[in-house]
Amino acid sequence: MSIEKDPDQIHIAPEMAIAEADVRSEEAGEFVRGSSLWRDAWRRLLKNKLAVFGLIVVVIVTIASVLGPTVIKAVFGFTPDYIPTQIKLNRSYPPFTGPDGEFSWLHPMGTDNAGRDQLARVLQGGQISLFVGVIATLVSLLIGVTYGAIAGYVGGRFDNMMMRIVDVMYSLPYVIVVIVLLSLFRSQTPRGQLILLFVALGSTSWLTMARIVRGQVLSLKNQEFVLAARATGVSGTRIIFRHLVPNTLGPVIVYATLTIPQIMLTEAFLSFLGFGVQAPLASWGSLASDGIQSIGIFPWQLICPGVTMALTLFSLNFLGDGLRDALDPQMRTV
Amino acid sequence: MTTSDGNLLEVKDLRTYFETEDGTVKAVDGISFQLKRGETLGIVGESGSGKSVTNLSIIRLVPDPPGKIVSGEVVFNGSDLLLLSNDAIRKIRGRRIAMIFQDPMTSLNPFMKISKQLMEMTQLHLGHSKSQAYDHAIRMLETVGIPDARARAGNYPHEFSGGMRQRVMIAMALSCEPELLIADEPTTALDVTIQAQILELIKKLKSKTGTSVILITHDLGVVAGMTDHVIVMYAGKIFEQARTSELFSLPGNPYTKGLLKSVPDPTAEQGKLYQIPGLPPDVAHLKPGCPFAPRCDRVQEICRREFPPFVQLNADHYSLCHFAREVYSESGGTPIQ
16 A cells, blocks of 8 residues: 555544644643643743752853853963962962952952962862763763663563662762772872762762662553554664653753762862862862861962852752752642 | 465464462463454453453563463464564564554653654664655654644644544554554543544555454444454453354354343333443453353353353354353354254
């Protein structure tokens, strides 16, 4: 047979079908045109003031961190690791203070012990902190989603085995695991150390993601559309990644946004302990660690990176909570 | 390639059991039937009688574990599907045997555009490129009577009504021009007017493409209007098997008679609707004897003791009953010896 567009084409009561569609669009009102889950969720997110605040702060901090150091270099002419050669400048100045104690826009966050501009360092530290958070979260997404989806879809003994491995890893104190990893493979270059940090954080943070995705897949795989997909000859891998994983996106996105601040915090903690980012690279954690040594004399060295980090983490958490409410309306607590 | 007698599908002594904590559930227990090219076979029976499992067994989609196809042959186009490798059976699913499911509300992926779901089929089986597959998808949507198909193809399933979704399912099932279409209660979840439209659609597409159809339903009205042959299933077994017209006029099994009596008759003045007393048996704990015996109105001592024989009543007419010939005669038929 060939299904051509021919005159005796089968239109069973097309007017009925159209009428049906019309009734529907009238009932559903404004929603009918292009109302996808995402648009709906976006509307709900915008109604949540804290989440919008979080979103704005996150966007500002991200843009400032990414562009900030370059802009400062272009305008003022120094890089985050620029140490002034003049002995006079080579000491820590409070915010908005010039070399002679006068008001100045040159260093809005002051300078550190070596005379480096604190704002440039905080922004560059933000780059590293956000980068670590995002990359480690992506690693955890990749491993966690794949692992959980496969375990959930295959099921049975295989699933049992895979999830027991996760349980075992859960029971290891992961900060200690990361510290051991980092000190065992301590790299000579700052970049090498950074990559090691990604690996260490990513490899321990996928466990919860795997559990969440597995749970979702377990409940999804018994739905008829999966059976329908199998009945059309779709292979297992394709069902997992094209049919099941997209359906778990809601919870996954929510959990991922909540993982970013968590990982950033861990990174700060590790850097604070001296296991994380190494100078001349800086992260908020290592800046705070530097600042705390002279907290009595130069409090701005701790306050500036500390407050920036706290504000960013708050915002990310607000955003994550907002996303959860927006993507999962049933879960909203009354 | 067809087997000598023109059968597209031959199911021989198919047994599918489920291992549960409660014991072995013999969901399908020794089913045999044939389906000729271009014909429609109806399978009727109460919930839990094994209709759906029979068809899932044909394309080997019985959830395993706990389900297992214990024995039997499913000869499709001369080859036994139960012996094929997983890859080989996957190439048959959707390409040569397609399925339509009961609930159109849940059988489409809520996260995929309609067009994508339709395209997946032809990209997978016919090796279509994206644009080819898209054009084909639009053509199929038009064929099943979706107005403004090009615009609707970009929609998600939740933007369609139940009837429209079932049309999409049919479009999907037929997009590779399968030789066999298995429709598992395609209209159960739909209201009566949409039901009629969908059945009409299946009928027309069938006559246009020559596809054979297995129609699973518990609606005898649907069977009467759509099928050439009927199988009546009960407790995992075939209770009666006949040409549709003969089954309705000359039933040869007390269970079939009961089913036919339960159909509301609009011409009857009033009175209670007939129903078969009791419930379908628990197939995990079948007693010896006829599984229908506890509910049968002409039950005898032998029914509780011995499993009934599968009696041939006419050329194409079989019935599983100790008293098949008597029942058939009462209906007005003359059983062959």
